[in-house]
Amino acid sequence: MPTADPIVLDLPDEAATLRLGEDLAQAVRPGDVVALHGDLGMGKSTLARSIIRAIADDEWLEVPSPTFTLVQSYALRIPIHHFDLYRLSEAEEMEELGLSEVLAEGVALVEWPERASDYFITAIHVKLFEQGEGRRVEIHAPEAARARIVHSLHVRAFLDASGYPGASRRYMLGDASIRAYETIRTEAGERLVLMDAPERRNEPAVRDGLPYSRIARLAQSVAAFVGVAKCLKAHGFAAPEIHAMDLDAGLLLIEHLGDGTFLLPDGSPSAERYAEAGRLLAAMHGQQWPRRMPVREGVEHMVPDYDRAAFEIEASLLLDWYVPFAKGRPASDEERAEFARLWAPLIERLLTCEQSLVLRDYHSPNIIWREDQEGFDRLGIIDVQDAAMGPAAYDVASLAMDARVDISEEIERVVVEAYCAARGSGFDRAAFEEAYAITAAHRNTKILGIFVRLAKRDGKPGYLKHLPRIQDYLRRAMNHPVLADLHAHYEKQGFLGDQA
Incomplete structure (x- = not known):
């Protein structure tokens, strides 16, 4: 199991658990295993269901418990395979369930991973504990996955600080560059767009000691988007309004201009x-x-x-x-x-x-x-x-x-x-x-x-x-x-x- 300090969060109610599922859905990548630990009733299935529905972009998607089938698969943008090992007879049965095959292109969510712990040494481990009326969660993860989760949680904090604490997050697209986008739906039903574009750093030099992006005069941070968008709007053109910004983190919350x-x-x-x-x-x-x-x-x-x-x-x-x-x-x-x-x-x-x-x-x-x-x-x-x-x-x-x-x-x-x-x-x-x-x-x-x-x-x-x-x-x-x-x-x- 990863040895870095765990990420520790308080989940005061079920809504907070659902939001954590959305945050994890934005962080996982094909090849990840998310091992969900906790006693009965701790919210493992609730968390798994939230992750699956967020990736499916369908809050009403039926997500049955795989307790009797052991695994339930979903052909989504990122294929998801939901395992429940409570009825697993012996660890060797994992081979028959095809864990290694599903990870080639998808993500595995595993409840009761303790039944085959040797298979999940390098997994993302999410541990749920009772804490008053709510839960405490500890997340242990390998370095790369941990960085993704920390960044996703920072996005959540950015939304909270921008006045949208109950907003839902859905993947929108990743373009042909380093940028990614999410559709944000506020509690009032308004749609916004989150632009996630960290400042360009540590790019390899290709000519005269400079990286390609600098020679080609590509934007180095989201400050360029803000400046140009504001200028276009001031000149009468329909560029997005900027609702909130975190220039250091490369985060912008902007107007959703529609789907046409x-x-x-x-x-x-x-x-x-x-x-x-x-x-x-x-x-x-x-x-x-x-x-x-x-x-x-x-x-x-x-x-x-x-x-x-x-x-x-x-x-x-x-x-x-x-x-x-x-x-x-x-x-x-x-x-x-x-x-x-x-x-x-x-x-x-x-x-x-x-x-x-x-x-x-x-x-x-x-x-x-x-x-x-x-x-x-x-x-x-x-x-x-x-x-x-x-x-x-x-x-x-x-x-x-x-x-x-x-x-x-x-x-x-x-x-x-x-x-x-x-x-x-x-x-x-x-x-x-x-x-x-x-x-x-x-x-x-x-x-x-x-x-x-x-x-x-x-x-x-x-x-x-x-x-x-x-x-x-x-x-x-x-x-x-x-x-x-x-x-x-x-x-x-x-x-x-x-x-x-």
Whole structure:
């Protein structure tokens, strides 16, 4: 059993036990065993039921006791296997129950683990004791699991301190970065969003002694989100209101802007909604944006430049990740030199074209369609922390060549035309078309590398299914004359995939 000091909590009533179950549900990961100790009536089943229902996001889910079946399984976001070993005849029966197999992809909750204690030496041990009208709980856990539990309990304390002591917590999503999100429902029925994004620390240096995130000018803390979101709202755009913040812990409690998507019921993109998102960009690019954005008293966020180093290291993701994946070998020095030579004049053009505030991930997953609102309030913007001052065309390309949705050439042109028309007279259409083509080529070059990195480094193979779409977008972008040399190189290297 782990020997670190236990986490000790007081649970004055059943509601506190249910909240602890929600907190543990946010902390567990596939491969965890949660061993629940306590005499009859101590609340082991109540705690297990709360964990299962929280992961299922179903407070009414039927969770029968597995006393007679010994194990009950739930095919959820994280598969859960609920064991009750009270009727276990001998410890060796654990082999027949398949504990090691279920832990390959899921979590085991084990009541009466004492019946086979040798199997649970490295488990998370939750011990419940009677204390007055309530319970005292002691949690012993291995270092990594303990850190997750401590962090989840800190989130609960943050919610309590923010004025929501009875709030429920549900997993919302984990994005392609270090951030995670929860849906918070208050006792009054209001929905909020918890952003959990610890400050970036201890990242490996990749160039000039700096980590990738700093070179690419990615946000280092949630202060960036607060500053940009507040500035967008002040300029009339529907970014989330900030309800509470703990900058040191990387926690934000923000407005829930809704669930509407840019997709029609059949899963296809809505040309009307994409066009409106293009017009919103035109409105943004017609404004002047400050470089210093207030976060709270005494704290400001300085919006970075989308500079040469950032463009270079993002493009090189194709060489670092896609080339080894597609060709089975690292990119050679000669290939890297030629790649850099071809991109150098194109990046120079990006540095000198029209500049504005660029959100950098402006596409369907990060824009909420709000049918009940009017004007640009219909478009809720939720991913703003990596904003930089860069090519205005970048976000148009991000939207019109949505990395997660098949956007036809017809809808792409609808977006571009809506944007250009909204820019009004005097807009340099030819300069925009050139910047649009280069930013589209750059963004999709970067994404080819990122999606392979997510699959190979981060264990998310589902991203590989998007590669053909990204290669199709690259082929479209390459039609502009300014990209003729790059186009020929990509064709020769096979970066554009199967064009059949």
